Amino acid sequence: MSIRSEVITQLNQVAQEQDKRLAPLVDDLALLDSGLDSMCLAILVARLEDSLGIDPFSSADDTGFPVTLGDFVRFYEHAAS
Amino acid sequence: MPQANALSLWQVLSGDLSQRFLSSDNATVALSDLDGGSCLGGRVEELRGRSVLIVASDQLAAALALIELDGIARRIVLWPADLGKEHLPFVIASAKADVVVSDGSANIAECAGLPHVPCSLTMAPATNQELAQNGVWRETVPDSSRGARRTFCASKATPQASTEWILLTSGTTGRPKMVVHTLSSLAGAIPADLKLRDARVWSTFYDIRRYGGLQIFLRAMFTGGSLVLSSAHESTAEFLERAGAHGVSHISGTPSHWRKALMSQGADRIAPRYVRLSGEIADQSILDNLRSCYPNAQVSHAFASTEAGLAFDVGDGLAGFPASVIGQPGSAVEMKVVNGTLRIRSSRVAADYLGDRAGTLKDADGFVDTGDMLELRDERYYFVGRRDGVINVGGQKVHPEEIEGVINRHPHVRMSLVRSRKNALMGALVVADVVLEKDLNAEDEQLKGFKNEIFDMCRGALPRHKVPAAIQFVNQLAVAASGKMVRQHA
Numbered sequence: 001m002s003i004r005s006e007v008i009t010q011l012n013q014v015a016q017e018q019d020k021r022l023a024p025l026v027d028d029l030a031l032l033d034s035g036l037d038s039m040c041l042a043i044l045v046a047r048l049e050d051s052l053g054i055d056p057f058s059s060a061d062d063t064g065f066p067v068t069l070g071d072f073v074r075f076y077e078h079a080a081s
Numbered sequence: 082m083p084q085a086n087a088l089s090l091w092q093v094l095s096g097d098l099s100q101r102f103l104s105s106d107n108a109t110v111a112l113s114d115l116d117g118g119s120c121l122g123g124r125v126e127e128l129r130g131r132s133v134l135i136v137a138s139d140q141l142a143a144a145l146a147l148i149e150l151d152g153i154a155r156r157i158v159l160w161p162a163d164l165g166k167e168h169l170p171f172v173i174a175s176a177k178a179d180v181v182v183s184d185g186s187a188n189i190a191e192c193a194g195l196p197h198v199p200c201s202l203t204m205a206p207a208t209n210q211e212l213a214q215n216g217v218w219r220e221t222v223p224d225s226s227r228g229a230r231r232t233f234c235a236s237k238a239t240p241q242a243s244t245e246w247i248l249l250t251s252g253t254t255g256r257p258k259m260v261v262h263t264l265s266s267l268a269g270a271i272p273a274d275l276k277l278r279d280a281r282v283w284s285t286f287y288d289i290r291r292y293g294g295l296q297i298f299l300r301a302m303f304t305g306g307s308l309v310l311s312s313a314h315e316s317t318a319e320f321l322e323r324a325g326a327h328g329v330s331h332i333s334g335t336p337s338h339w340r341k342a343l344m345s346q347g348a349d350r351i352a353p354r355y356v357r358l359s360g361e362i363a364d365q366s367i368l369d370n371l372r373s374c375y376p377n378a379q380v381s382h383a384f385a386s387t388e389a390g391l392a393f394d395v396g397d398g399l400a401g402f403p404a405s406v407i408g409q410p411g412s413a414v415e416m417k418v419v420n421g422t423l424r425i426r427s428s429r430v431a432a433d434y435l436g437d438r439a440g441t442l443k444d445a446d447g448f449v450d451t452g453d454m455l456e457l458r459d460e461r462y463y464f465v466g467r468r469d470g471v472i473n474v475g476g477q478k479v480h481p482e483e484i485e486g487v488i489n490r491h492p493h494v495r496m497s498l499v500r501s502r503k504n505a506l507m508g509a510l511v512v513a514d515v516v517l518e519k520d521l522n523a524e525d526e527q528l529k530g531f532k533n534e535i536f537d538m539c540r541g542a543l544p545r546h547k548v549p550a551a552i553q554f555v556n557q558l559a560v561a562a563s564g565k566m567v568r569q570h571a
Contacts, residue, residue, distance in 0.1 A: 017536065018545070039475065042506040043550040050551055057505030 003052065003076050010047045014040050027070030034069065054079045089152025089244075090264060091115075093303055100280065101305070104327055105141035106312040106319075108202040118204030120145035121182065125153060127198060132156040134178040135200070136169075138186035140289050140310040142200045144298060146182050151264055156245040158259075159290040162313060163562030164249060166191050168257055175259055175436030176247055247435060248292055250387045251563065259435040260387045260442070267295060269429040270391035271303050281306035284324045286317075286334030286342070287564055292387040293360050297333050306331075313562070321347030333357035335564035336367045340496040344519045348374055357394075358382040361565050362464045362482050365400040366489040372398060384464075388442055389449040390429025392416060400486075401463035417448070418455055422468055424448040454480065470568060472500075474546040475507040481568070484511060484549065487542045491535050493517050498558050498566055499549060513549040516558055528554060 008025060015022045015036060022035045031041065049055040056079035057065070066072040098113040119125060120142065133154040137143040143159065150157055158176045160169075166187070172178070173193050181192045182200045189197060246267060249257040283301040287294030289310060301308035309324045321342060324332065332353045334342070339358060342348050356371050356378045363382035371380045380398060385391040392414050395402045407416045407423075414427040426448045434442050443449045452468045466480030473479070481499035488497040495518045501509045515535065517523065523531065532552050539548040559567040 017540075038506055039545060042475075042504045042510055045506060046502060046504060046510050046512070046550040050553075055505070058503065 003080055004073050006051055007048065007073050007076060010044055010051065011036070014044045014047065018043070025069060027068060027073075029069045030067060031069060031072060048076065052076065052080065090148050090302060091152065094148070096305060100307075102307045102327075103141055103144050103301075103310065104308070104323075105139050105202075105310045106315055106323065107139050108141060110141065110145065110202065110204070112307075114204045115145070115148060118206060119149060120200050120202065120204060121149055121198055122201065122205045124198050125149050128180060128182070129153050130155050131180050132158070132176055132178045133180050133182055134158040134160060134173060134176065134192070134195070135182045136160045136187035136192070137182075137184040137200060138162055138313075139184055139202065140294075140312070141202055142184040143290060144308070144310065145202070146200045147298075148302075150182070151244050151246075154244050156247060158247040159249065159295075160187075161249060161288050161290045161562065162186070163288070164251075164257060169193070171256060171436070172249065172259065175439075245432075248290070248295070248387050248431075250291075251561075258387075258439060261432040261435055262390075263432070264299075266390060266429050266431065268299050268303060269427070270296065270385075271300055281331050282309060282327055282329045283307065284309040284311070284327075284329040284332045286311050286320070286332075286338035287360075288313075288562065291563060292385060292390075293333065293335070293564065296359075296385065296391060297331075300331075316347075317341050317345040318347030318350075321345065321350045325350035325352070329353060331355040331357070333359065335360035335560075336363050337361060337496065337558075337560045337566045338564045339367055339371060340516075341560060343370055343374060344495050344516070351375075353378045356380045359385055360563070362466070362486070363400060364486040364489050366486075366494075368398055368400060384423075384453075386449070386451055386453075388431050389425040389451050390427060390431065392423075392425050392427070392429075399461070401458075401461045404457060404460045404462055407462065415448075418462075419450075421454045421456075423451045423453050423455055425451060472509055472511055474509055474511060477546045479511055479547050481511065484513065484539065484543065484547055487539055488513055488515060488535055488549075488552075491531070491538060493521060493523075493531055494535070495519070496558055496566075498568070500569055502550070504550075510550040511547065512551040512553070514553055514555045514558060516555055 018040050020035045020040060023029055023033060045055060045057055056075050066075040094112060101112040103110050128150060131154055133150055135143050135146050135157060156176060158172060158178055169191050170193055178195060180198060181187060181195045182198050184200050243263050246262045248260045248262060250260060251257055281304060283297050283306050285294045285297040289295050289298040298308060309327045309329055311320050329351050330353055336358050353375055354377060356375055359382065368380055379396060381394050381396045383391060383394045393402060393406055407418060414425060417424050430449050431442055434440060454465045454468055455462045456465045466482040470481060471478045472481060484499040485497045488494055495516045497513055497515045499511050499513045502512045504510045535552055561567050
């Protein structure tokens with residue numbers, strides 16, 4: 001399973017559990033406008049750590065945190081490579 | 082209550098001792114063997130007035146030494162078998178211990194070169210020679226009540242002072258805390274009407290060198306009963322099998338002990354009349370499960386701590402306790418809630434801590450702050466967790482025990498542990514490790530269903546920051562030698 005598809009799967013799962021309506025998931029969607037609040041994003045990061053075995057947030061260097069969904073996917077892809 | 086004022090534990094052992102016993106996985110000793118017998122090789126007089134550290138791998142050896150030494154030694158330090166030996170120098174120095182009683186499980190080098198007196202499970206006679214040397218020989222008297230001649234060991238016949246009992250509790254900083262009690266403060270919670278009503282065989286999952294276990298040891302001694310001791314070398318099922326073979330009628334442990342028991346193959350080996358829980362929060366699920374497993378038993382949960390002593394028992398089968406228990410001035414145990422935590426004052430409270438930088442055990446008014454947080458709902462108080470166990474999720478406080486209580490309501494869940502998981506966005510999230518009941522052999526699909534049901538239960542009962550971000554099923558959860566689940570400290 002690609003990192004992108006895992007991110008999208010978990011993102012939908014968290015949104016469903018937390019009863020959040022998601023904006024259309026395109027790469028330049030700002031995470032904070034996605035419909036997920038910070039609690040949801042925190043859960044998403046924890047779930048992805050379980051499924052992918054990485055938490056790029058805990059080891060983020062000064063490249064900064066991702067802003068858009070595209071950034072977010074690349075953030076994980078970069079950490080996994 | 083008269084028993085609590087008895088000078089020594091030996092003097093408490095009145096009446097017919099021939100049917101009474103103490104039993105471990107190594108040996109069974111009839112209490113009548115202590116008449117004229119000694120586990121200390123008759124050397125008890127050497128220990129008079131001393132500060133004695135008891136180090137034994139077998140709880141039975143420690144129990145026998147306690148009976149002989151209470152009222153003789155100035156101070157007895159009860160070393161729990163599981164405590165790391167690296168703490169021995171600190172404990173010896175803090176207690177000013179000057180002699181070690183050991184069944185061989187501690188060597189001289191570990192004990193700062195202190196003199197050793199061996200402690201054995203085989204009774205040696207308290208010889209005439211020894212008695213004569215000490216000049217306190219007492220006549221051997223005919224004892225019609227047991228059809229035998231009762232030979233008092235000189236030392237047992239002549240207690241001197243109230244002995245300090247030092248209990249060790251694991252501090253969060255690593256060093257054990259040393260809590261000072263006396264037989265009187267320890268036995269103050271034993272109801273006088275328990276005495277000699279009928280033959281009872283007590284048992285406990287606890288080590289008797291910890292407060293919860295010591296309460297059961299003393300109940301057995303004060304009330305004419307016998308005691309089956311647990312062993313670190315046995316599985317839960319083996320212990321229950323042995324306890325059952327001895328006809329155990331009254332048995333105690335922590336909720337974690339009991340969850341393990343219900344998961345073991347041995348739960349049906351005992352048929353107790355009295356089941357007691359203490360040391361952790363007893364939630365409704367464990368109370369209900371015990372009641373259904375032991376329909377003929379009274380299931381009771383107690384609140385006690387090493388420092389505060391035993392505060393109260395709850396026998397109505399419900400979690401929590403009636404609000405009316407708190408705030409009754411003049412009752413034997415006074416309780417109040419300050420800043421959400423339970424404070425206790427009674428004659429059962431420990432005297433103090435021993436050792437440097439040990440902290441204060443009670444406030445100026447004599448109240449002990451238990452650190453256990455309470456919540457009042459519908460005229461009933463519920464323990465929500467430990468003040469020092471709070472997890473901070475994005476600035477909001479979470480007590481893991483509250484979430485565990487919800488998860489444990491699931492019919493297939495046996496026990497659960499909620500812990501903090503570091504999270505870059507919220508600081509921390511809560512996640513849950515869950516043990517399902519044994520023999521479930523659930524398929525993957527079924528497990529997924531259980532997980533969703535548990536998530537739903539949590540979402541229905543808890544605000545969202547308390548709902549676990551992840552749930553994983555595990556085969557077992559670590560339970561410390563104290564009988565409590567091992568928790569990380571937030």
